[in-house]
Amino acid sequence: MQNETTTRDLKDRLALIEAMIAEGRRTTESWGWAFVLWGAAFYIAIAWATWGHTARAWPVTMAAAVVVTVVLASIKTRHEAETTLGRAVGSVWLALGISIFLLFISLGVAGKLTDPHLFIAVTSGMLGMANAASALILRWKVQFGCAIIWWAAAVAGCFGTESQSTIVFLTAIFICQIVFGVYGMVCEHRAKSHRGTAHA
Amino acid sequence: MPDLPELNPIIHGKLRLALLSLLAGVEEADFVWLRGKTGSTDGNLGAQLARLEEAGYVRVQKKFVKRKPKTLYRMTDAGRQALAEYIQALKQLLGAAIGN
Numbered sequence: 001m002q003n004e005t006t007t008r009d010l011k012d013r014l015a016l017i018e019a020m021i022a023e024g025r026r027t028t029e030s031w032g033w034a035f036v037l038w039g040a041a042f043y044i045a046i047a048w049a050t051w052g053h054t055a056r057a058w059p060v061t062m063a064a065a066v067v068v069t070v071v072l073a074s075i076k077t078r079h080e081a082e083t084t085l086g087r088a089v090g091s092v093w094l095a096l097g098i099s100i101f102l103l104f105i106s107l108g109v110a111g112k113l114t115d116p117h118l119f120i121a122v123t124s125g126m127l128g129m130a131n132a133a134s135a136l137i138l139r140w141k142v143q144f145g146c147a148i149i150w151w152a153a154a155v156a157g158c159f160g161t162e163s164q165s166t167i168v169f170l171t172a173i174f175i176c177q178i179v180f181g182v183y184g185m186v187c188e189h190r191a192k193s194h195r196g197t198a199h200a
Numbered sequence: 201m202p203d204l205p206e207l208n209p210i211i212h213g214k215l216r217l218a219l220l221s222l223l224a225g226v227e228e229a230d231f232v233w234l235r236g237k238t239g240s241t242d243g244n245l246g247a248q249l250a251r252l253e254e255a256g257y258v259r260v261q262k263k264f265v266k267r268k269p270k271t272l273y274r275m276t277d278a279g280r281q282a283l284a285e286y287i288q289a290l291k292q293l294l295g296a297a298i299g300n
């Protein structure tokens with residue numbers, strides 16, 4: 001068998017092994033849509049709360065975003081392979097969701113969520129933590145850049161005026177959710193178009 | 201001159217090699233995902249996976265998710281070992297070929 005095997009064929013097989021292992025591990029870029037969805041949900045909730053003057057804006061919008069995320073995720077990941085990396089990153093975001101949900105529901109019910117600085121600082125700080133953890137797991141510099149932007153927004157939430165903090169928060173949402181989400185989707189599309197086939 | 205290693209014929213098939221390499225990067229994967237990644241047909245994919253299962257390189261688990269059947273594949277320790285040995289042999293052969 002080996003007599004028939006050329007050097008080129010051996011190299012092709014080594015390249016195939018590397019490409020397939022990398023392909024198996026590539027799961028994270030397919031979550032770009034979730035970043036865009038949550039960015040849009042933040043904007044809707046902020047606009048509704050500002051101009052609608054209702055306390056229901058945030059809980060209703062966030063609950064709707066959770067439902068849409070769960071439905072879309074179950075459809076999109078129906079035939080995805082499970083990887084340790086994917087589970088690690090998923091755990092970070094799930095833990096963030098539970099923490100934010102419990103914290104803000106409790107603060108809201110206790111009537112202590114009256115200061116917008118507190119809301120911006122805590123939300124941005126937590127999003128910075130989740131993005132940084134995900135970026136370190138995936139070794140993804142672009143996402144770590146998002147974490148830095150969120151941390152900057154958290155600091156601005158503590159020291160800036162209300163309007164300054166709000167502008168920084170809205171900008172962070174645009175860059176780290178909308179732009180980063182679209183970037184993730186573009187990466188996913190590019191990766192799909194480069195995929196080849198392996199026949200027996 | 202040292203003896204050149206034999207390449208494992210079960211792994212050497214291109215699709216079987218692709219399947220083992222894919223499964224090496226994940227914990228488990230379903231049939232549809234493997235089909236999408238390899239661009240193979242159902243019949244060919246099923247036959248090659250069955251061969252890997254016979255060799256003990258892959259473990260199969262069938263279950264129902266929302267009343268739909270799902271076949272999950274997971275690489276065994278023997279499969280991981282065989283792939284590692286195959287890669288080692290491949291590198292040795294390449295080294296010998298370049299040396300000549």
